Amino acid sequence: MNNGLLLWVDDEIDLLKSHILFLERKGYEIITANNGTDAIEKCGQQTFDLIMLDEMMPGISGLETLQKIKDISPATPVVMVTKSEEENIMEQAIGQKIADYLIKPVNPNQILLTLKKNIHRKEIVTEVTQSSYQRNFQDITMKISNCKTYKDWIEVYKCLVQWEIKLCNTDSNMTDMLKAQKEEANIGFSKYIKNNYLKWVSPRKDLSSRDNIHKLRTNLSIQTTNDNNEDIPMLSPNVFRNNILPLLNNGEKVFLIVLDNFRYDQWRVLSQEIGDLFDIDEELYFSILPTATQYSRNAIFSGLMPNKIAEMFPDLWVSEEENDGKNLNESSLIQTQLDRYRRHNTFSYHKINDSNDAEKFLHQIYCLEKNDLNVVVFNFIDMLSHARTESKMMRELANTESAYRSITLSWFKHSAMNELFKVLAKSNYKIVVTTDHGSILVNKPIKIIGEKDTNKNLRYKLGKNLSYDSKEVFTIHDPRNAQLPAPNLSTSYVFGLGDTFFAYPNNYNYYVSYYKDTFQHGGISMEEMIIPIITLTKRKRK
Structure with missing residues (x-):
């Protein structure tokens, strides 16, 4: 097991053998140097996962060594180790973008913690986030199934967005499961809107x-x-x-x-x-x-x-x-x-x-x-x-x-x-x-046929004599019921659901390949309809 290759630079490196043995037993390979010049040379010869750097050394100081190491390998995390607690030294080190700062004497567990933070952070975050999502998966599925009110749907959407943002910052393979769960939620949300929207906007309630x-x-x-x-x-x-x-x-x-x-x-x-x-006072409302x-x-x-x-x-x-x-x-x-x-x-x-x-x-x-x-x-x-x-x-x-x-x-x-x-x-x-x-990333084409004056939006259509599969859409036959303008007596509005988009049968394949996997709006999905309204107040400083 090799958890990482470390360079430890300290003019008293011989006194740290017990620490080195501890880390080697934990699976780390340790290369040592007792001065800045040797450390710089070793950094030029190979790449390290992390560098432990003593601040006070004879010859080239730790801060000078840090600057030269950053020139050679700017992405390698460097942990500064020092006996000094002087503020200006800390500020200089932080200004050169050190990964962490340890005060001597250090104990092995302190070192192990900084290694986990700086070498294994993404793996640990991925593992913890993935496990947490797996534990919550069934609960989220139940929440989707039990949604009965608009407040329920807001909470489900907030939950799914929270997990989406958490998982996207990891190497988790759970993103496909979340995507499927989000699609399931949008199917349920579309049914909810089809059953309730006209009640919300009925003219008698205006x-x-x-x-x-x-x-x-x-x-x-x-x-x-x-x-x-x-x-x-x-x-x-x-x-x-x-x-x-x-x-x-x-x-x-x-x-x-x-x-x-x-x-x-x-x-x-x-x-x-x-x-x-x-x-920040955050709310969500419906478009x-x-x-x-x-x-x-x-x-x-x-x-x-x-x-x-x-x-x-x-x-x-x-x-x-x-x-x-x-x-x-x-x-x-x-x-x-x-x-x-x-x-x-x-x-x-x-x-x-x-x-x-x-x-x-x-x-x-x-x-x-x-x-x-x-x-x-x-x-x-x-x-x-x-x-x-x-x-x-x-x-x-x-x-x-x-x-x-x-x-x-x-x-x-x-x-x-x-x-x-x-x-x-x-x-x-x-x-x-x-x-x-909002908008939604569309993937599923559905066919629709309309007259020449039908509007061009991919997520909703309005016009006369529209032809489509009624199971795939939400149709408002009388626009007055939804408080929408009706250019003609026979005008109807048709809305795409979930991640669908409208495509005409003429030149169908070209149309689908051009618009598939694009962000569109106009239809019915949580991403389009459930939107933020935030009130910000200047933060009071003491």
């Missing part, structure tokens, strides 16, 4: 109508359409009413950040980057159908279901058949919502599509402090999903969901959004971060 505006004005804390304790989640049109207006009522200045096409798993990764800046920007984001900003926008503000609604941008009127829609509640809050609206937009926005950030509400939309993640579909290189870079999360995190670290959070962390804003919908 509290955004003119008849109920007084009720909403006088009690903003009412849970939408849930007066009879029904199983109805918060939906897109209620974001302002439930999460923005109450803050404004309390005299808070609010900064609303909307990340287009932002999934819960992406938020969980991003949250680790900003967790030390803010106190309306279709889970597409034209519908769900306009619903957020207007506080209305899509058909009400089209009826009340026809100049602000862009129908599917029009080629103009579907989200050119968002600022105006926000104003209509504030007007409907007879509010006089000042607000700004900005949309950021590229780095030039971002720079301009950051330059004027301090001019926005006069507003009660500032709204900014970031389009990067949506652009990334489209680029991944169209670019072979982007498919390679984001070839898995884990890689997709990683690219999102990398963008955030180097983006204006990161700078924005740092600025806001020094302000007194209440920051609300949310999205309009």
Whole structure:
């Protein structure tokens, strides 16, 4: 058994024979050196799994040796061992990216612990995570089977995302089991939505109508359409009413950040980057159908279901058949919502599509402090999903969901959004971060036939005379029942379920090969519909 090759550098190496024998019995091979020059030479001759380096040696010091070793082998972990506890020595060593720091006299178990941390961390994490997931597998399966309410589905989705993120950071072979479990959950979730969605959005329950505006004005804390304790989640049109207006009522200045096409798993990764800046209050809510920007984001900003926008503000609604941008009127829609509640809050609206937009926005950030509400939309993640579909290189870079999360995190670290959070962390804003919908990695094509004017989205279709297998989709035959616009009397909406996507029989094979394994949105899945809304408050420092 060989657990690793170590180089131990100490001018009193002969006094450490008992420690060396202990480690050799544990399966480690030890190479020794009693000065920095010899250590540097040995590092040039072979690669070590870890180096134990004495800080105080005659000739070349430990810190000088460390610098030269890092030049030769920057990835090899180095553990500094010293009698000194001087702060400046520790800081210098840490600045040169040591893996660990031990104070003499060291005992064998201390050394063994640092070896496990720095050589075997991934193996240990993989083993522990894998065993833990195996123990929880049956429990998760039971939770999926027993889901009866939207809260149950939120908890299942959070659990699956948690395990997805844990397992992706290991070498576990359990990822396929988790993927199958997630597919099973999405099958159950799709059935739940098919059975309940129209109850949630029934026009008789629309509290955004003119008849109920007084009720909403006088009690903003009412849970939408849930007066009879029904199983109805918060939906897109209620974001302002439930999460923005109450803050404004309390005299808070609010900064609303909307990340287009932002999934819960992406938020969980991003949250680790900003967790030390803010106190975080995390919730999940449901996007309306279709889970597409034209519908769900306009619903957020207007506080209305899509058909009400089209009826009340026809100049602000862009129908599917029009080629103009579907989200050119968002600022105006926000104003209509504030007007409907007879509010006089000042607000700004900005949309950021590229780095030039971002720079301009950051330059004027301090001019926005006069507003009660500032709204900014970031389009990067949506652009990334489209680029991944169209670019072979982007498919390679984001070839898995884990890689997709990683690219999102990398963008955030180097983006204006990161700078924005740092600025806001020094302000007194209440920051609300949310999205309009998520996306799902699609794999299973299903055939559909439609007329020429049928929309092009791969996860939902609307039109006349659509032909499909009704068992594979969720169909809304009368759009009025879902508060959706109906361009024609015979218009119906058809939604893809789980990881399916629509393909036309003409040129079917080409179409399938092009769109298979791409991120799409518009349909019914946990990833698209269950989305985050987060309230951030500046962390108080003592």
